[in-house]
Amino acid sequence: MKVTKAQAQANRTRIVETAAQLFRERGYDGVGVAELMAAAGLTHGGFYKHFGSKADLMAEAAASGISQNSAVSSGMNLADFIAHYLSREHRDSLGTGCTIAALSGDAARKPEEVKAKFAVGIENSLAAFHHGESCGKRDRRAEREMMIATFANAVGALVLSRACPDDSPLADEILEVCRKRLLASSPDNAKQEQ
C-alpha cells in the first residue's frame, strides 16, 4: 500500500489541485475531506498524513488556485485581462476561474492563515500589471491606485453577476457595463471593444 516518495508527492499535489477546484465550485464548507480524497482517487484516512487539518489544506489550495490563475493570465496586457475576466465564460467557470472572486467571501470567515494567502494573491494580481516602464514615484502611486480600483471593480462585477439567477439579464448587464467602462479607461485601450 505504500508508494514511492515521488508518487506520494504527486498525490499530495493532486489533492491540493483537486481541492483548489472543488472549493471554488462549492465553497470551503461545501466539500468534505472524504469526498475530496475520493475525487483525487484516494481514501480519506490518508488525508491526515499529508495535512494537519482541513484548514491547512484551505490555505494551500488558495495559494495553488491563485498561482494557477496567475500562470494563465501572465503575459496578458490589462485590456486582454479585463475582457477575459468580465466575460460570461469566466463567470460560468467557477472551478477554474479566479480564486479570489470565487472564495473571498468564504475566506473572510476562515483562519488568518487562509486570509494571508488571499492578501498575497491580491498583491500579485496588482503587481501583474505593473506596466510602468520606469515612471516616477507619483506615477507609480497613481498606477497602483488605478490597479486597486480596477481589480476591485472587476471582482465586484463578477461576484454580483454570479449572485444573480442563471440567465438573468442583470447578471449579463453588470458584466457588460463594467467591461466596457474598464476597457475604456484602461491605458492600452485600442482594440477589443466587442
Added chain:
Amino acid sequence: MKVTKAQAQANRTRIVETAAQLFRERGYDGVGVAELMAAAGLTHGGFYKHFGSKADLMAEAAASGISQNSAVSSGMNLADFIAHYLSREHRDSLGTGCTIAALSGDAARKPEEVKAKFAVGIENSLAAFHHGESCGKRDRRAEREMMIATFANAVGALVLSRACPDDSPLADEILEVCRKRLLASSPDNAKQEQ
C-alpha cells in the same frame, strides 16, 4: 406550549432576522438550524412549522437583510453612502452590514430562489440613487451604468478588504483608495474627502 397568532408571527420574524445576521457573520453553511433557533430563543424542532427547509429560510433572510440595509441607507446621498460603505466600521460589522457584500459568494452556490432575492436586492441598491430629477433617456442610461460600476467597485473593495488578514495594511489601503476615487467621481462631491 402553543402561543398566540401574533406571538407566532413575531417568533417567525425573529427567526428570519436572527438568521439574516448569523448568515452574514458565518455564511449559510456556517450556521445550523438548531443553533439558529436557540439564538432566537426557540427549540429547533419548531423550525419546520415556519419554514419548509433551510433553503427557504436563506431566501427569506436574504430579503430581510437586504431590506434592513436599504432602510438604513435610504435618504443618504451617494457620497454619504460611499463614505459609509467603504469605512472600516462597515467592513468590520459583518453581521449588520451589507447583505450583498457578505453573502453574494455564498449565494452563487445556492438555489435559484436565493439568487433571485439577490438580484432584486442589487436592483434596489441601484435604484436607491436614482438622482435623476427627470433627465433624458441618454442620461438615465448613463446614470444606470455609472451606478452599476460604482456599486460593483464598492462591493469588490469591501469583499477584498475582508479577505485580508486583520490589521493588514492592504485591507485598509483597498478601502481608502476606492473610497477616495469613488467620492471624487460622485455627482455630489463637495464635502467629506476625509
Added chain:
DNA sequence: ATTATCTATAGATCTATAGATAATGC
C-alpha cells in the same frame, strides 16, 4: 525502520421528521 495508504470507527454535528403537549381560536 519508516511511512503512505487503507479500513474502520469515534464522536460531533447536520437537516428533517414524528409524536406529545398545551394553549389558542373557532
Added chain:
DNA sequence: ATTATCTATAGATCTATAGATAATGC
C-alpha cells in the same frame, strides 16, 4: 379542532484518529 412549540430521534454527514498493511528507503 387547530397548531405552535417541545422532546426525542432517525439517518446522513463531517473532521479526525487508531491500527493494520505493505512497499519504499536506508
